[in-house]
Amino acid sequence: MPEGPEVRKFADAVDGVLTGRVIRSFDARTREARKWLDENGTRLVGRRVLSVRSHGKHLVGQIEGRFYFHSHLMMWGRWQTFVPHPPDDVDRRERARVVVEGGAAILYSGPIFNVGEGDPRAQVEHLQTLGPDVLPYEGVFNDAEFSRRLKLPEYRDLTIGAALLNQRIVAGLGNYLRAEVLFACGLNPWAKVGKLKKREVTCLGRTVPELALRSYLFGATASDNDRERMNTDPSLVYQQGREMGTRHVVFRRTNLPCLRCSHPIKQLRQTTSGDTDEDRSRITYFCAHCQHVSLQ
Numbered sequence: 001m002p003e004g005p006e007v008r009k010f011a012d013a014v015d016g017v018l019t020g021r022v023i024r025s026f027d028a029r030t031r032e033a034r035k036w037l038d039e040n041g042t043r044l045v046g047r048r049v050l051s052v053r054s055h056g057k058h059l060v061g062q063i064e065g066r067f068y069f070h071s072h073l074m075m076w077g078r079w080q081t082f083v084p085h086p087p088d089d090v091d092r093r094e095r096a097r098v099v100v101e102g103g104a105a106i107l108y109s110g111p112i113f114n115v116g117e118g119d120p121r122a123q124v125e126h127l128q129t130l131g132p133d134v135l136p137y138e139g140v141f142n143d144a145e146f147s148r149r150l151k152l153p154e155y156r157d158l159t160i161g162a163a164l165l166n167q168r169i170v171a172g173l174g175n176y177l178r179a180e181v182l183f184a185c186g187l188n189p190w191a192k193v194g195k196l197k198k199r200e201v202t203c204l205g206r207t208v209p210e211l212a213l214r215s216y217l218f219g220a221t222a223s224d225n226d227r228e229r230m231n232t233d234p235s236l237v238y239q240q241g242r243e244m245g246t247r248h249v250v251f252r253r254t255n256l257p258c259l260r261c262s263h264p265i266k267q268l269r270q271t272t273s274g275d276t277d278e279d280r281s282r283i284t285y286f287c288a289h290c291q292h293v294s295l296q
C-alpha cells in the first residue's frame, strides 16, 4: 500500500502536469463521481487546476471556481501522468482521467475518487478527521498535535502499533513506516498507548517525520550507513545486489539479523483499530531484543 511518501510523489507528479493548466475533459468511473460529473462535468471544462497536494494517503486537487477532486489509493491505486497526450484507449483499471492542455493524469485501480464543489474538507468524510501530515508542505511536523491526539482517552488501551496506523492520530503512516519508526524508538509494538513514557512519545514525534522524509527523498527508511552495511555484508540480506532488500531495517527482514543487536528480526500479525484504512490486521516486523517483546 502506498504510504504518505509514495502518495506525495504521486501528488508531485500530478501537480507538475495539471497545475496552472486549463481542463479539457474530466472523466471518472467511480459511481458518485460519475453521477456528479453527469450533472456538473461541463462546468469544469475551461477552468484551471490550481494545485494538487497530498495529506497523508489522500490526494486533493483544487480547481478554480471552488471545485476539487480527491483520491485515496488504498492497496493498489496509482496515478500516472502523460505529456502531451494520454493513451486513447481506456484501460479497464482506469478510475479517473483529467485531461488538460498539454497533459493528463489518470488514476488506475484506486477505488476512492471524488469530485465536487466547495471545501473538500467539509465534504469528504475522511479528510475532516485526519491527524497531522507526516510530510507537511509548510513548516515542520506538528508533533504537539500528534501527541495531543495520541493521548486522547479513547486511545489509552490501543497498542502503539495500531495507533500509528490510525490516520486520525497521524496521517500518512502505513505498515513499513510504522515498523521502522517503532524499531528506531526501541518500542514494543504491543505497548499500550496510555503506558508510554514522555520520552517515548517525544521520540515518536521526532522519528515519524524524519523517516517519512527520508523515505520521500531517498525511497528508503534505512540510513546510508545501514544501507552500506546491507550492501556489503551478505549475511544481512536475503539476496545480495537487490536494492529493495536494503531499504528498511526491520520491515520484511524476517529472520535476518537485527542491525543493532544481531538477534533475528521477527514478524507477527497485529490487530489494528477500526479507524485505520489498513486491513484489520497487518504483519508487523520487529526485533524482540531491541524492542522488549517477550515471545511465548
Ligand SMILES: [Zn+2]
Binding pocket: 258, 259, 260, 261, 262, 263, 287, 288, 289, 290, 291
Ligand atoms: Zn535488535
